[in-house]
Amino acid sequence: MGSAAEFAEIAESALRATRMQSVGIYLFDDSPWLGRGLILGMPEAFIRAYEITGAPIDPVLARMRETGTPCSTVTCLGERWTGSQLYHRVSGRFGLTGFAALPLYRGEDLSGVLYFGGTDEETVRELDPEGLCRLSAHAARVSTALMALPRCHPRLTPKQDAVARLAADGLSNREIAEELHTGEAAVRKHLKALNRIFDTPNRTAMAAAWRKGAR
Numbered sequence: 001m002g003s004a005a006e007f008a009e010i011a012e013s014a015l016r017a018t019r020m021q022s023v024g025i026y027l028f029d030d031s032p033w034l035g036r037g038l039i040l041g042m043p044e045a046f047i048r049a050y051e052i053t054g055a056p057i058d059p060v061l062a063r064m065r066e067t068g069t070p071c072s073t074v075t076c077l078g079e080r081w082t083g084s085q086l087y088h089r090v091s092g093r094f095g096l097t098g099f100a101a102l103p104l105y106r107g108e109d110l111s112g113v114l115y116f117g118g119t120d121e122e123t124v125r126e127l128d129p130e131g132l133c134r135l136s137a138h139a140a141r142v143s144t145a146l147m148a149l150p151r152c153h154p155r156l157t158p159k160q161d162a163v164a165r166l167a168a169d170g171l172s173n174r175e176i177a178e179e180l181h182t183g184e185a186a187v188r189k190h191l192k193a194l195n196r197i198f199d200t201p202n203r204t205a206m207a208a209a210w211r212k213g214a215r
Contacts, residue, residue: 004038007038012040013145020118022096022116022117022182024037024113024115025142027104032050060101065110070101070133070139071100071101073098096125097118098118098123098127100115100126100136101115104143105165106147116135155213156197166168166206167194173187182214194210
């Protein structure tokens with residue numbers, strides 16, 4: 001759901017409302033760990049290391065996904081945090097002294113995770129049970145903001161996604177062209193590409209595939 005810029009705006013707003021130094025938003029897909037998302041306030045090298053190496057060994061994320069409740073390095077690991085694989089292989093290398101993983105819900109379904117991270121001891125105090133209660137209010141606001149964004153498919157370009165969404169809404173090629181300020185030939189080209197991407201035989205099947213994967 002939403003574009004990268006819209007994701008970033010929601011994340012930045014959540015970060016400004018706290019005393020934490022970093023924030024991350026990920027929406028779950030069919031993979032075991034993380035789907036589409038971003039992290040702000042940490043270097044690109046940390047983001048790559050966490051997505052590739054850290055997420056599969058992250059006990060806080062695993063606990064949050066298992067229970068559907070807020071967790072942190074303080075409440076989940078305590079003094080064992082600095083001895084964990086995640087700390088030695090990823091977090092400690094980049095100065096992340098602790099973080100919280102807060103569930104994001106779409107209706108009753110667990111749809112993603114909101115991270116808040118700290119790089120000093122003062123902000124890490126926000127990760128105790130009382131602090132998690134305060135941070136959970138931000139997770140509720142983020143969930144609401146994400147649900148208000150237009151649905152989109154992570155495999156598509158913005159233009160492809162717009163064509164697929166309008167086709168799924170029942171608009172004709174001409175109506176889609178008018179809505180997107182383009183020509184019908186461009187719309188037909190996008191629809192052919194969408195059928196190839198989804199391996200579907202026609203517009204109806206493509207629209208169904210888009211609805212299934214859109215978030």
